[in-house]
Amino acid sequence: MSRNKNELADGTNIADLVKLDTREVQMRTLEDRELYALEQERLFGKTWLMLGHESEIPNANDFVLRYMGDDSVIVTRTKDGEVHVSLNVCPHRGMKICTTEAGNSPVHTCIYHGWAFRSNGDFLGSPIEKECMHGKMMGKEELGLRKARVTLYGGLIFATWNLEGESFDDFLGDAKWYYDLMFCRSDAGMEVAGPPQRFIVRANWKTAGEQSAADGFHTLMLHRWLGEVGNYKKEGEGSDLAEEMYGAEVSSPHGHALRCIDLARKIRRLTGKEPSELSVEEKLRILPPPGMTAETVDQLKNNLTEDQMEVLAWMPPQVGGMFPNIIFAFIYIPQPDGTVIGSMALHTYVPKGPDKLEFMNWVLVEKDTPPELKEKMVKQTLQLLGTSGMVEQDDSDTWPHMTMSAKGPQGSKSTMKYQAIYETSKPKGWPGPGIVNEGFTKDDTQWHWWLYWLELMTAEK
Numbered sequence: 001m002s003r004n005k006n007e008l009a010d011g012t013n014i015a016d017l018v019k020l021d022t023r024e025v026q027m028r029t030l031e032d033r034e035l036y037a038l039e040q041e042r043l044f045g046k047t048w049l050m051l052g053h054e055s056e057i058p059n060a061n062d063f064v065l066r067y068m069g070d071d072s073v074i075v076t077r078t079k080d081g082e083v084h085v086s087l088n089v090c091p092h093r094g095m096k097i098c099t100t101e102a103g104n105s106p107v108h109t110c111i112y113h114g115w116a117f118r119s120n121g122d123f124l125g126s127p128i129e130k131e132c133m134h135g136k137m138m139g140k141e142e143l144g145l146r147k148a149r150v151t152l153y154g155g156l157i158f159a160t161w162n163l164e165g166e167s168f169d170d171f172l173g174d175a176k177w178y179y180d181l182m183f184c185r186s187d188a189g190m191e192v193a194g195p196p197q198r199f200i201v202r203a204n205w206k207t208a209g210e211q212s213a214a215d216g217f218h219t220l221m222l223h224r225w226l227g228e229v230g231n232y233k234k235e236g237e238g239s240d241l242a243e244e245m246y247g248a249e250v251s252s253p254h255g256h257a258l259r260c261i262d263l264a265r266k267i268r269r270l271t272g273k274e275p276s277e278l279s280v281e282e283k284l285r286i287l288p289p290p291g292m293t294a295e296t297v298d299q300l301k302n303n304l305t306e307d308q309m310e311v312l313a314w315m316p317p318q319v320g321g322m323f324p325n326i327i328f329a330f331i332y333i334p335q336p337d338g339t340v341i342g343s344m345a346l347h348t349y350v351p352k353g354p355d356k357l358e359f360m361n362w363v364l365v366e367k368d369t370p371p372e373l374k375e376k377m378v379k380q381t382l383q384l385l386g387t388s389g390m391v392e393q394d395d396s397d398t399w400p401h402m403t404m405s406a407k408g409p410q411g412s413k414s415t416m417k418y419q420a421i422y423e424t425s426k427p428k429g430w431p432g433p434g435i436v437n438e439g440f441t442k443d444d445t446q447w448h449w450w451l452y453w454l455e456l457m458t459a460e461k
């Protein structure tokens, strides 16, 4: 008798792992090998995935190797400037074609029997041409590498195997309005400050994925030092880290999430003035978004609407995620001399089995950030958000423990709870779209993350 597609081998229905009425998720989701295999098909085989930034492959025939779920892919730039993503599996006998992490080559030749492919994945030919060693049953156009659908957003490279699925803009939905404030605000755009850092964490990718859906709550405990140490220390007004984090949370039916944090305290500290006494332009010049300067903030109006600029000067998105496995931090870090320097980092958590993930960290800068500011930003960002950064050391300590907890027979039956949800609605006068709740960061963003996970895991096709 065939099993229902949503039924696991022991008869559990996937839908029962997420209890909608009590907002609980069973810990089993964090360690189950069967679920992991289904995620590869239903989730990593369907959604848009972030693979890097186009500035990593600036020249024709540049390439980098990345992963879409468990599948290795070659990310290339062709002579016409287009970016392509091809499955790194030889159609001949399945050998991994490209084994170099990054480089430049117009042709990728399989090291097994020598079938060769162009930069865009098309089949070029095989050795011993007169013997036609690629056979005569299929035309050359059928022997190319499998190609993913690709889009660029703010220079970030996204790809999906879902060739007919929703557009990237539809995938972002209302959240795009807020992502544009970070990724699409300057004239020249962003670039990476070098190749991504990578390290392996012994944890299920969802421990990091759901945290990335704007879990600000843990900052007060796990990153408590942020309110206590060195130049991070908050004194006088704003000494309460929770109050410093006050703002608005953007949730999304697609599991995206953003934490917009009020800049009022920082502006008061820098100027001694009330934000209400200052215009949007003045506030942006006093506290430019990370990577921008008082001079370059003029570019914002070329790329954003007045409403977007208002939010950028008031409660800009600073930390958040994009479903399924991306987190970004665009944060304003106080310096010992009282000034503020921004940090911009983006991580992905690539699954490597039910209890292993690869943490990838890109440090971003605006292309026209002055060199000395770039240098400071990179140093500070690595110190905080790099693989050995002060913040990420904290985070990456929790994920393996949660994964281990889920391996115990009792632990796997325990649940994670997302019950701190109170609809508080948008801040008064908020001009942005989407599901927005004012106040301290709560569980709504992560609950939406799990709801979308469930939707994809139980979708009809």
Ligand code: FES
Residues within 6 Å of the ligand: 090, 091, 092, 093, 094, 095, 110, 111, 112, 113, 114, 115
């Ligand atoms: Fe690639 Fe044979 S497996 S050429």
Ligand code: FE
Residues within 6 Å of the ligand: 218, 219, 223, 391, 395
């Ligand atoms: Fe954290």
